[in-house]
Amino acid sequence: MPRHIALVPAAGSGSRFGAQMPKQYLPLAGRPLIHHALATLCAHPRIDRVVVVLAPEDLYWSGHDWSALGSRLMPVHCGGASRAASVRNGLWEIAGWARPDDWVLVHDAARPCLSAGMLDALIDALDNDDTGGLLAQRVADTLKRADAADRVEATVPRDGMWQAQTPQMFRLALLADALDRCPDVTDEASAIEALGLKPRLVAADAANLKVTWPEDMQLAELILRTRENRT
Template sequence: MTSYFAIVPAAGSGARFGGTTPKQYEMLAGRPLIHYSLAVLCACPLIERVWVVLAPDDTGWRSFDWTPLGPKLESVFSGGATRSASVANGLRAAATAVCDEDWLLVHDAARPCLSLPMLAHLCAELADDPVGGLLAVPLADTLKRADDEQRVARTEARDGLWQAQTPQMFRYGLLRRALAEHPAGTDEASAIEALGLRPRLVRGDASNLKVTYAADLRLAEMILRARGGGDE
């Protein structure tokens, strides 16, 4: 029977976010940002184990009590210089527990508003898919291409364009090969695409936002509180 596992790469410093604290440890509704990504994966009945991949010199992880998330969670201090390297190191750490045909979900540490229904929908949609895929949403905004003077060079057609989200879900063996052969991609799907395969786009929800800037924390908190999440 095919099993499901998850990796959360969390070795970055969140330079675009600013501040002195790594982004994954910024507080959101009373808990560190990364808590929410880990909590929903650990709560999913399908997922057997969750690896969080941290920088070798991470000093923030042990400042928090992660035991309430349960026995599924395992920390690995082997993060790399890029997201791709961190995920690849996480895959190596998982090698003794995961088979090539098992599903491996990769989720952003800074995407705290993933819900169990979104996660269940992704797994159900891809259960029999030959390639795998990712949550994504069709682009709704008008896109402008800028020139060197920060003026509009042209308007880009948005037909057929989607904004990638996470989790991204692929077979363990396939994902490990894709990242080994094509490590320069910005997400797992791009590495799979570089093999000549076509990941499936599973429609997600705009609430599954990625916290990139400080203002995004406020929006994420509003979403979580509307769902009844976070500390009061």
């Protein structure tokens, strides 16, 4: 049976965030931000390995204790200059032991609120899919396209619009080929689409937010604390 391998690109500097260290290492609910997603992935019974793609010069990873996450966790120092480059380098790194038909679930290091239920929904929906797909959320708000002066240029119809999330789940060989052909994409699904394929959208919710700006940290902590109090 094909395995499920999580791949978490974590080589970014988080420059937009404006912090003194890479965003993925900022403290969130008592842990480094990246720890929360890794804990969910490492604890999930259907995930066989969790590969974290770090920058070659990363000096922060070794300063934390990751032992509680268990033996599935595998850090590799082969990150690239972009997300796509880090993912592609990570695929090269695992190609020596992973099979071409293994599923690779690429997840943002800055999405700390991933849940086991979201992973189950994604894997259940895609395990027999010919292409693969991604977690995503239907767009509910009215969309505006701005001009160069940040004035409304047009209202964009929201019918059929979804906001992409992660994990994005594709077969290793297919994803590697897509990223070789389209190295400048901002997410894996875009590379798959460029091959003429149609990834499946699997409904998620707003809790799977990406921490992009400082104010997102408070919301992420609220979600994590609320989830913890329910258990």
